[in-house]
Every structure is written in C-alpha cells, then in structure tokens.
Amino acid sequence: MARRSIPRRTFLRGVGATLALPLLDAMVPALSAGTASAATPVRRLGYVFMPMGADMTRWTPPPGEKLDKLSFILDSLEPVKQYLTVVSNLELRNAYPGTHATSNAAFLSCARAKHTESNDYYLGTTVDQVAAREIGRQTQLPSLELSMDMMQTVGQCDNGYACVYQNNLSWSSPTTPLPAEAHPRIVFEMLFGEGGSKADRAAALRRRASLLDFVKDDLSRLNGELGAADRARVDQYLESVRDVERRVQKAMADVKDKSLPDLDRPVGVPASYAAHARLMFDLQLLAFQGDxxxxxxxxxxxxxxxxxxxxxGVADPHHALSHHGNDPDKVARMARINRFHVSLFAEYLQKLKSTPDGDGTLLDHTLLLYGSGMGNPNVHDHVNLPAIVAGGTAHGMKGGRHIRFEKTAPLANLHLTLLDKAGVRVEKFADSSGKIDGLFEPLGI
Structure with missing residues (x-):
C-alpha cells in the first residue's frame, strides 16, 4: 500500500468519549508485523446462558450427524445452520445435587458450589475468565458481562445456596463473582466512555446529543487517511453505533411514560423483553466489531x-412452567419460551454473519456457546444439556452437524476445546477428561 498504515488500536476521541474502530484494510500492513492480520484474525469467545433447561424432546435434532432438519425449538437457526453444531449428552457432574443455583453457577465453571447461605461462598474460575486472561489482555475491556435482570436478590435463594450463585455467571476467582450489567445505557457508557468514574463518563456522554457528534473532528481527520472501501466500512459501523445509541436514548426517554416495571427489569430499558435482548446483543456486536x-x-x-x-404467546411465569409435572400443555408452553430465546440468538448470529471482519465476517472469527446448565428442569437434572456451538469457521469449525455422545461427557470438555481453538492453551479445565474430537477441522494451529 502506498499510503501509510494505521494501528489496529486506533480510536476516535472526544472529551469523555472514545470510539474504537473496526478492522480496516488500512490496518492490515501494521497488523502483519504484529500478532494479528487478515490471515490470522482476532479470536473471540461469547457465551449465552439460557435458564432452566429445555424441553429436550423439542430441542434435539432428528437422528443423524448432519443437521438436515432442525427441531421445533431450533428452527429459527435455519439461515445460519452451516455455522452450527448441536452437541448432545453433555453433563455437569459438579452441579449435583440438582438445583437452579448450581445450574447457573456451574455452566461456565463446571465447579461444585460450596453449600452456604452466607458470604463464605466458593466456586471456581469460569472459562470466560480463563480466556480473558489470555485473549483479553490487549483490549479496553478484558471481558464484558451482561444480563437481562437486576441483581436485587441477596441472601439465600435456592436450597441453602447464596444468591450470588444465581446472580453471576462469571467468576474471576473461586471467591470473586463478576456482576453483570443489564442496563443498556450503562453498557454503552462502558464501551464508549473514556476515563474517570462511571458517574464522570455518564455525565460526559449526556452533555451532548450524540457520541458521533463528539468525535466528528477526529473522524474527519481519519477519513483523509482511508480509501473508499474503508470509508464505506467506517460509515456502516458508525450507522450501527448511531442506531444503538438512538434505541438507548429512546428507552431512557420512555421511562416517564411507563407503568411500574417488572421486578426483573431495570428502569430505563426497553419495555419489551425482545427489544431489550436485541439491544444487549447489538452492544456485544459493537464491542466485538470495535475490538x-x-x-x-x-x-x-x-x-x-x-x-x-x-x-x-406465553402468559405463565417461566419458573412455574419449568416444573411442569409432565403436563403436555405446560411442556409445550415451556418449549415456546425456549424457542423464543433461541430466535433472539439466531438474529444475533445473522447480524454477526453480515458484519465484515478482516477476510471474513464476525461470525467466522467468533466462537459462541449457547446453552443451559440444566437438562430437564422438572427434575433439576444436569445431564443431556442443551448446547449449541456457533461460528468459528476461520478456526476450523465444521458446522451443520449434530454430535451426540453415546455416554455422557463433561461439559468441561467442550469448554476446553473452545479455549484451545481460541488460542488459550490449558491442559485441563475443571473436571474435563479431554478435548472433543471432530468438532473442528485441523488447521495446524
């Protein structure tokens, strides 16, 4: 390239705000001398937790290794089927005795939660934090923890277990849970605020109409260094940021017009669950896109x-339906909730697929695990867990398949395999017995 290259860690800056940029052609020469390039893209890991298991009769694909036909719960994934592998007959052995608390706590830790209602809780370091220590060292945020619910519950929540086990998926050590954020505005400030306390960043962001207005001078200077293709890519990215910001602002403006929110939803988020979830997924996409x-x-x-x-179309509370007592009508309604959750994940995957990243898309360069720490919630078991691996074709993911183990295998084996493909080399994770053969094609990495 005749024009000089720009660093991958280039930001548009304004007072109190910073905007990371997506991977551009103008960055590739600089990257080729470093740790990443278009040929060796950034590796990412994402984990999406679905609560209270699933109706596995409507989740599990028909017999056969190929995903020729998707099940009722999974059918919204059809447009991205070639990026998926459904993995059946995984188990969380350390989640027993079966509880909701241990289902949540063990999903990413595969560790046994100490039975306590007090603050002497003890679990294990979760797989996302093992990854963050390695692949998160070069980013603004080593990891991003999000949820859909407020963390208002304290004390004892389930069968003598402290609420911390249900409130937190991610633990940076056996005694350090990482609280997740459910408020889109706060997440937006985390991604695009610069320096200072949360209050300082929030005040800076609210002093202006738009983040993009605040960085427009820096943007003008940058455009002078970019080719036409890169300018178009930046314009597309900025429009995505603008769209998310509009939706965040609308949710905040709508607060005064709302009746009392439900107890699980923070004040100032979109009124509908789907709108809130889509916004939280889009914030994750922007976080990945801007590195x-x-x-x-x-x-x-x-x-x-x-x-x-x-x-x-389900008016029943989810938890009550999960204890369905094998009533066919209740099981069917629970399956509709499962299907709804999966449909939102499917939309996210399609957006990742349509977002360019280096020599492919964000979906090509991101490995995602969608699943639950519970199988059949009616009996609180932790075997035959619902689990989907998506994306990662740049890392050798085959896709379009269904892997079913004849004998139960530890969920930790899947975690260990995904860590390995993300470039995080560990010999063992929790109760793992080895990596899963056949999930990826060999790439010599």
Missing part, C-alpha cells in the same frame, strides 16, 4: 426467573 473486548457472557434470564413472555 473493545474479545470475551462476552450474556445471561438471558436468571434461574428461577418468573418473567412472562407475552411476545412468545
């Missing part, structure tokens, strides 16, 4: 959540 973080976790709802889902 603000390379590791995310997202809790679609807390275990024992009594949220209802009228958008899915």
């Amino acid at each position: 603000v973080t390379r590791v995310t976790t997202f809790q679609l709802a807390r275990e024992t959540s009594n949220r209802t889902y009228p958008e899915a």
Whole structure:
C-alpha cells in the first residue's frame, strides 16, 4: 500500500468519549508485523446462558450427524445452520445435587458450589475468565458481562445456596463473582466512555446529543487517511453505533411514560423483553466489531426467573412452567419460551454473519456457546444439556452437524476445546477428561 498504515488500536476521541474502530484494510500492513492480520484474525469467545433447561424432546435434532432438519425449538437457526453444531449428552457432574443455583453457577465453571447461605461462598474460575486472561489482555475491556435482570436478590435463594450463585455467571476467582450489567445505557457508557468514574463518563456522554457528534473532528481527520472501501466500512459501523445509541436514548426517554416495571427489569430499558435482548446483543456486536473486548457472557434470564413472555404467546411465569409435572400443555408452553430465546440468538448470529471482519465476517472469527446448565428442569437434572456451538469457521469449525455422545461427557470438555481453538492453551479445565474430537477441522494451529 502506498499510503501509510494505521494501528489496529486506533480510536476516535472526544472529551469523555472514545470510539474504537473496526478492522480496516488500512490496518492490515501494521497488523502483519504484529500478532494479528487478515490471515490470522482476532479470536473471540461469547457465551449465552439460557435458564432452566429445555424441553429436550423439542430441542434435539432428528437422528443423524448432519443437521438436515432442525427441531421445533431450533428452527429459527435455519439461515445460519452451516455455522452450527448441536452437541448432545453433555453433563455437569459438579452441579449435583440438582438445583437452579448450581445450574447457573456451574455452566461456565463446571465447579461444585460450596453449600452456604452466607458470604463464605466458593466456586471456581469460569472459562470466560480463563480466556480473558489470555485473549483479553490487549483490549479496553478484558471481558464484558451482561444480563437481562437486576441483581436485587441477596441472601439465600435456592436450597441453602447464596444468591450470588444465581446472580453471576462469571467468576474471576473461586471467591470473586463478576456482576453483570443489564442496563443498556450503562453498557454503552462502558464501551464508549473514556476515563474517570462511571458517574464522570455518564455525565460526559449526556452533555451532548450524540457520541458521533463528539468525535466528528477526529473522524474527519481519519477519513483523509482511508480509501473508499474503508470509508464505506467506517460509515456502516458508525450507522450501527448511531442506531444503538438512538434505541438507548429512546428507552431512557420512555421511562416517564411507563407503568411500574417488572421486578426483573431495570428502569430505563426497553419495555419489551425482545427489544431489550436485541439491544444487549447489538452492544456485544459493537464491542466485538470495535475490538473493545474479545470475551462476552450474556445471561438471558436468571434461574428461577418468573418473567412472562407475552411476545412468545406465553402468559405463565417461566419458573412455574419449568416444573411442569409432565403436563403436555405446560411442556409445550415451556418449549415456546425456549424457542423464543433461541430466535433472539439466531438474529444475533445473522447480524454477526453480515458484519465484515478482516477476510471474513464476525461470525467466522467468533466462537459462541449457547446453552443451559440444566437438562430437564422438572427434575433439576444436569445431564443431556442443551448446547449449541456457533461460528468459528476461520478456526476450523465444521458446522451443520449434530454430535451426540453415546455416554455422557463433561461439559468441561467442550469448554476446553473452545479455549484451545481460541488460542488459550490449558491442559485441563475443571473436571474435563479431554478435548472433543471432530468438532473442528485441523488447521495446524
């Protein structure tokens, strides 16, 4: 290239705000001398937690290794089927005795939660934090922890377990849970605020109409260094940021017109669950696109959540339906909630697929695990867990398949395999017995 290259860690800056940029052609020469390039893209990991298991009869694909036909719960994933592998017959052995608290706590730790209602809780370092220590060192945020619910519950929540086990997916050590954020405005400030306390960043961002107005001078200077293709890519990215910002602002403006929110939803978020979830997924997409973080976790709802889902045509509280007593009507309604959650994940995958990143897309360069720490919630078991691996074709993910183990295998084996493909080399994770053969094609990495 005749024009000089710009560093990957280039930001547009304004007072109190900073905007990371997506990977541009103008960055590739600089990257080729460093640790990443178009040929060796940034590696990312994302984890999405679905509470209270699933109706596995409507989740599990028909027999066969190929995903020729998707099940009722998974059918919204059809447009991205070639990027998916459904993994069946995984188990969380350390989640027993079966509880909601241990389902949530063990999903990313595969560790046994200490039975306590006090503050002497003890679990294990979660897989996302193992990854963040390695692939998160070069980013603004080593990891991003998100949820859909407020963390208002304290004390004892489930069978003598402290609420901390249900409130937090991510733990940086056995005694350090990482609280997740459910408020889109706060997440936006985390991604695009610069320096100072949360209050300082929030005040700076609110002093102006738009983040993009605040960085327009820096943007003008940058455009002079970019080719036509890069300018178009930046314009597309900025429009995505603008769209998310508009939706965040609308949610805040709507607060005064709302009736009392449900107990699980923070004040100042979109009124509908789907609109809130889509916004939280889009914030993760922007975080990946701007390389603000390379590791995310997202809790679609807390275990024992009594949220209802009228958008899915289900008026019953989710937790009550999960204890269905094998009533066919209740099981069918629970399956509709499962299907609704999966449909939102499917939309996210399609957006990742349509977002360019280096020599492919964000979906090509991101490995995602969607699943639950519970199988059949009616009996609180932790075997035959619902689990989907998505994306990662640049890392050798085959996709379009269903892997079913004849004998139960530890969920930790899947975590260990995904860590390895993300470039995080560890010999063992929790109760793992080895990596999963056949999930990826060999790439010599």
